Amino acid sequence: MSYFDNFLKTNQAYADLHGTAHLPMRPKTHVAIVTCMDARLHVAQALGLALGVAHILRNAGGRVTDDVIRSLVISQQQLGTKEVVVLHHTDCGAQTFTNAAFAEQLQQDLGIDVSGEDFLPFTDVVASVREDMALLRQSPLIPDEIIISGAVYDVDSGRMTEVK
Amino acid sequence: MSYFDNFLKTNQAYADLHGTAHLPMRPKTHVAIVTCMDARLHVAQALGLALGVAHILRNAGGRVTDDVIRSLVISQQQLGTKEVVVLHHTDCGAQTFTNAAFAEQLQQDLGIDVSGEDFLPFTDVVASVREDMALLRQSPLIPDEIIISGAVYDVDSGRMTEVK
Numbered sequence: 001m002s003y004f005d006n007f008l009k010t011n012q013a014y015a016d017l018h019g020t021a022h023l024p025m026r027p028k029t030h031v032a033i034v035t036c037m038d039a040r041l042h043v044a045q046a047l048g049l050a051l052g053v054a055h056i057l058r059n060a061g062g063r064v065t066d067d068v069i070r071s072l073v074i075s076q077q078q079l080g081t082k083e084v085v086v087l088h089h090t091d092c093g094a095q096t097f098t099n100a101a102f103a104e105q106l107q108q109d110l111g112i113d114v115s116g117e118d119f120l121p122f123t124d125v126v127a128s129v130r131e132d133m134a135l136l137r138q139s140p141l142i143p144d145e146i147i148i149s150g151a152v153y154d155v156d157s158g159r160m161t162e163v164k
Numbered sequence: 165m166s167y168f169d170n171f172l173k174t175n176q177a178y179a180d181l182h183g184t185a186h187l188p189m190r191p192k193t194h195v196a197i198v199t200c201m202d203a204r205l206h207v208a209q210a211l212g213l214a215l216g217v218a219h220i221l222r223n224a225g226g227r228v229t230d231d232v233i234r235s236l237v238i239s240q241q242q243l244g245t246k247e248v249v250v251l252h253h254t255d256c257g258a259q260t261f262t263n264a265a266f267a268e269q270l271q272q273d274l275g276i277d278v279s280g281e282d283f284l285p286f287t288d289v290v291a292s293v294r295e296d297m298a299l300l301r302q303s304p305l306i307p308d309e310i311i312i313s314g315a316v317y318d319v320d321s322g323r324m325t326e327v328k
Contacts, residue, residue, distance in 0.1 A: 003193045003218075004249055004313040004326075010212030011324040018322030025257055027203040029167045037219040037235055039191040044206045048174030054167075055201040058222040060235035067231035070283055071201055071224035077270060079257050085168055093189055093243050106241060112304055119234055140276055149168040158182030160175040162168075 023052035025079060031055070032075045034132070035087040036062040036094075040155040043087075047160070055081060061094035062087060063120045064132040073141050082146060086132045087160065089153040094121045094128075125152050129163040187216035189243060195219070196239045198296070199251040200226040200258070204319040207251075211324070219245060225258035226251060227284040228296040237305050246310060250296045251324070253317040258285045258292075289316050293327040 032055035035043060043049065043056050055075045057068055064086070075081045097105075103115045122128035129150040136142050150163040196219035199207060207213065207220050219239045221232055228250070239245045261269075267279045286292035293314040300306050314327040 002311045002313065003195045003247055004311070004315075006193075007195075007211040007213075007249065008315070008324060008326060011210055011322075014210050014212065015318075015321055015323035020321050022255075022320050023204050025202075025204075025255060025260075029170075031167045031171075032201065037196065037221045037239065038189075039213075039216045039218050039220070040187050040189075042208045042213075042215060044208065046175055046178050047171040048178065049171075049203075049206075051206060052203050054203055056203070056222050057201045057224075058220050059231050060221075060238040065231040065234075067223050067229040070229075070281075073270070074224040074257055074261075074266075074283060075201065077273060078261060078266070083167055085171065091189060093238055096189075097238075097242060102238075102242070106237070106305075109241060110305065110307065114305075117234075119238060141270075141274065141278075143274065147166045147168070149166065151168075151172070154179075156186050157179055157184050158175075159179035160172060162172060 027055050027079065027081055028053045030080055030082040031085060032057060032072055032081045033085045033087055034062055034064065034068055036060065036089055036092060038089055038092065038155065041089055041153055046153065046158060061092060061120050061122065061128065064135040069139055069141055076146065084136055084146060084148050086129050086136070086148070086150040087153055088125050088129045089155050090125060091155050092125065095123060097121050126163050191219050191243065191245055192217045194244055194246040195249060196221060196236055196245045197249045197251055198226055198228065198232055200224065200253055200256060202253055202256065202319065205253055205317055210317065210322060225256060225284050225286065225292070228299040233303055233305055240310065248300055248310060248312050250293050250314040251317055252289050252293045253319050254289060255319050256289065259287060261285050290327050
């Protein structure tokens with residue numbers, strides 16, 4: 001049994017009401033939001049984003065990786081964004097393991113050796129936001145004039161708090 | 165001027181209505197959706213996802229990269245997901261450049277040499293979905309029993325079409 005068919009069915013109803021309209025490819029606010037894949041965070045709703053308003057990048061933890069830098073370079077140099085928001089959240093899956101324990105688990109369950117790989121876990125969510133803001137500021141691919149902000153989202157209350 | 169303050173303000177109103185409720189960290193459907201950062205795609209609305217229902221991974225193009233694999237391994241081995249949907253879309257920013265032209269532009273605008281880097285552009289959106297589904301199927305880190313589906317989202321009509 002697959003959930004894909006449910007999503008397809010739901011989407012047909014969504015599309016019936018959507019109508020046809022062409023919005024510009026470039027995000028209206030010139031903002032890209034870097035956040036976590038967590039199922040309890042609906043970014044558009046929580047930040048009040050209309051369609052076409054901001055790029056949304058998501059991975060495990062909302063960490064700034066090479067792939068996030070690749071995506072932000074396209075977002076900025078190709079599609080005109082000028083601001084980045086790093087948004088991590090409480091009760092994150094990235095806080096549930098260490099690299100060593102996870103490597104041992106994968107060796108056991110999948111028979112694969114990933115020792116030495118960094119799955120980017122963290123313990124302190126404010127520190128992880130600051131670390132990733134610093135990575136963006138240090139990257140030669142992110143120009144100095146790009147505005148960088150950070151925040152933590154509380155998945156229980158839905159509230160976002162700035163990290164300076 | 166930064167849009168971050170607008171998002172913070174909007175979020176306070178959202179949180180006031182959100183109330184406090186703790187949902188489980190593990191996504192209810194056991195699905196992870198891999199899609200693009202594009203501002204014209206609101207994944208939760210378009211697929212009818214309630215809070216807590218599915219992981220959402222997003223980067224430029226919705227491409228399967230090392231970082232997506234890292235995130236999916238955490239999603240599957242740590243948080244119990246068993247299904248992946250690769251969802252690319254029409255009129256994608258990843259269709260607006262070639263690596264060679266982009267490298268030339270970055271050399272000119274940022275004074276940085278990225279020649280040899282792959283920014284993962286594509287021309288045919290159905291082919292890119294198939295390519296990324298194949299990458300997932302070939303990865304030793306993604307177990308064979310994981311269900312993999314693919315689709316294209318039309319940003320003008322809001323309609324999702326399966327790619328086999």
